[in-house]
Amino acid sequence: MRFPLGKIRYFLVFLFVILAANFLVAQKIRDNNAGPGEQMVPNGDGSAHAAARPTGQTVVQGNGINYHNGPVLKGNPVPIYIIWYGNWTNGPKPSDSAATVSLIETFLASNALGGSSYEAINTTYGDTTGNVSGHLNFSGAVFDNYSAGTKFGDRSLPGIVSRGISAGLPNDPNGVYLVLTSSDVSETSGFCRTYCGFHTHNTINGNDLKYAYIGNVDKCPSGCEIQSTGPNSPATGVGGADGMSNVITHETEEAITDPDLNAWFDSSGNEDADKCNFKFGPTKTAANGAKFNQTFGGLNWMIQMEWENSRGGGCDQTLGGAFFTN
Amino acid sequence: MMKERASLTLLLAFYCFAFIGMPIFSAAQEPEKPALTPRIITATKQVTMFSGIEKQMLQAVEKKDKAALEAMLTEDCNLHLPDADLLAGEDWLASVMSKDFVLKSFMIRQLDVADLGNAAVVSYDRVQESTHKGQNDGGEFYVVDLWKKDRDNWKLSDRYVSKVSSTPYMPKGPIKPTGKQ
Numbered sequence: 001m002r003f004p005l006g007k008i009r010y011f012l013v014f015l016f017v018i019l020a021a022n023f024l025v026a027q028k029i030r031d032n033n034a035g036p037g038e039q040m041v042p043n044g045d046g047s048a049h050a051a052a053r054p055t056g057q058t059v060v061q062g063n064g065i066n067y068h069n070g071p072v073l074k075g076n077p078v079p080i081y082i083i084w085y086g087n088w089t090n091g092p093k094p095s096d097s098a099a100t101v102s103l104i105e106t107f108l109a110s111n112a113l114g115g116s117s118y119e120a121i122n123t124t125y126g127d128t129t130g131n132v133s134g135h136l137n138f139s140g141a142v143f144d145n146y147s148a149g150t151k152f153g154d155r156s157l158p159g160i161v162s163r164g165i166s167a168g169l170p171n172d173p174n175g176v177y178l179v180l181t182s183s184d185v186s187e188t189s190g191f192c193r194t195y196c197g198f199h200t201h202n203t204i205n206g207n208d209l210k211y212a213y214i215g216n217v218d219k220c221p222s223g224c225e226i227q228s229t230g231p232n233s234p235a236t237g238v239g240g241a242d243g244m245s246n247v248i249t250h251e252t253e254e255a256i257t258d259p260d261l262n263a264w265f266d267s268s269g270n271e272d273a274d275k276c277n278f279k280f281g282p283t284k285t286a287a288n289g290a291k292f293n294q295t296f297g298g299l300n301w302m303i304q305m306e307w308e309n310s311r312g313g314g315c316d317q318t319l320g321g322a323f324f325t326n
Numbered sequence: 327m328m329k330e331r332a333s334l335t336l337l338l339a340f341y342c343f344a345f346i347g348m349p350i351f352s353a354a355q356e357p358e359k360p361a362l363t364p365r366i367i368t369a370t371k372q373v374t375m376f377s378g379i380e381k382q383m384l385q386a387v388e389k390k391d392k393a394a395l396e397a398m399l400t401e402d403c404n405l406h407l408p409d410a411d412l413l414a415g416e417d418w419l420a421s422v423m424s425k426d427f428v429l430k431s432f433m434i435r436q437l438d439v440a441d442l443g444n445a446a447v448v449s450y451d452r453v454q455e456s457t458h459k460g461q462n463d464g465g466e467f468y469v470v471d472l473w474k475k476d477r478d479n480w481k482l483s484d485r486y487v488s489k490v491s492s493t494p495y496m497p498k499g500p501i502k503p504t505g506k507q
Contacts, residue, residue, distance in 0.1 A: 154365065194438050195367035222441065223370035250368045261364055271366055277374050 063313030070262030076133035079175035082141040083164040086182030093183040095240025108138035112297025120319040124309035142167040177211040192220035212251035217243035231286040231300040276315035281324040372439040
């Protein structure tokens with residue numbers, strides 16, 4: 001049998017050309033040239049770009065947290081939408097209940113957190129076109145009966161938000177969607193073990209929507225609750241709703257000041273609420289023995305302090321209030 | 327003619343390996359890693375606390391603060407390194423405190439805590455810029471620490487270190503949040 005040397009040669013040359021073309025396409029020029037005084041921001045793929053400097057008067061820097069040229073949410077108020085996921089009527093924990101639903105929705109109202117001097121701390125953040133209003137408001141809720149099951153990862157969340165919109169929530173790129181899960185739901189990317197909640201954004205139904213995930217923290221009181229009985233607990237040891245209000249505060253503050261993860265954070269990547277995580281400042285004691293540090297909407301609350309972007313920067317309980325380290 | 331045929335056969339075998347064998351071989355080495363989602367987390371109390379402790383430890387190394395570092399180790403602390411004998415805590419202490427070793431900068435990310443009551447398993451990625459006797463000694467490391475509670479303090483009992491890469495990307499500017507810091 002004759003060996004077709006000529007054809008094999010052509011075949012090998014062809015293979016070489018394909019390989020070379022693949023190699024060239026796979027290359028990406030790294031644009032790491034920072035100008036004088038510019039800082040480099042990683043893109044997450046090994047490359048980096050120069051961080052833009054603020055140009056507007058509404059951006060105040062030098063208070064321990066920096067602006068990175070992205071937008072903030074400037075709604076007055078910023079609408080907050082809730083997707084109650086799982087069983088919020090009679091779930092496995094006593095706090096998987098209608099009482100929690102009512103308390104959280106009350107907490108987020110414009111006459112409670114939404115219009116508080118605590119929320120006003122957020123007015124110290126802005127972008128090149130204006131400042132955060134310092135107001136938010138609970139603007140609607142739907143219930144989701146385990147549409148993604150009792151166990152899901154981060155990738156399921158855009159679908160849950162999308163189904164929330166189909167169920168009646170507006171498709172609003174200027175609002176924040178909260179996916180709140182009952183205690184029998186597992187978010188497999190680290191809820192209770194690494195985090196108590198998180199916020200992010202994604203293109204959903206054609207819009208850049210901002211959303212946060214927060215589970216019922218009664219699932220892991222040692223990791224995510226400051227006290228097992230909160231100031232609004234219906235019974236001893238039922239602190240889930242109060243614990244969730246603390247995490248919701250954290251996530252909404254950050255989703256407003258850094259909605260696309262490119263606006264306000266410090267040199268370590270910490271956003272405003274991260275800088276005061278689990279720091280509460282001075283507290284008082286409620287009739288049921290629980291500690292609280294805020295009173296608004298006719299109720300007492302125990303929520304972490306917020307980083308104020310003025311007066312050198314620090315954690316405080318109200319705009320212009322004293323700074324505390326713990 | 328025979329030589330040419332033999333070399334062509336070798337080349338063919340090489341291409342077959344490059345196109346078919348290599349991907350299969352590489353894929354078989356480790357499980358598929360879940361992608362990192364860009365998001366910003368509210369860290370648990372344990373993650374917040376141990377992030378601070380691990381940072382304190384690295385700052386003690388950076389500043390050559392032997393007393394501070396020593397106070398964070400159990401008496402029988404050990405370091406476990408791949409392809410090496412067990413390293414006693416005191417020997418590790420001596421090596422990082424020596425003038426030969428210089429820790430210039432570091433970054434911790436992906437910190438996770440398994441809380442076991444009076445003990446905790448803490449894992450994280452550490453990226454560091456450092457030199458040993460003037461030579462580059464930095465890189466990216468995967469670290470697993472076993473901490474034990476000693477009254478009100480946590481002390482390092484065992485550390486397992488694997489080098490992931492010798493040439494890490496260390497950002498010069500602000501770190502963009504990934505939510506996994």
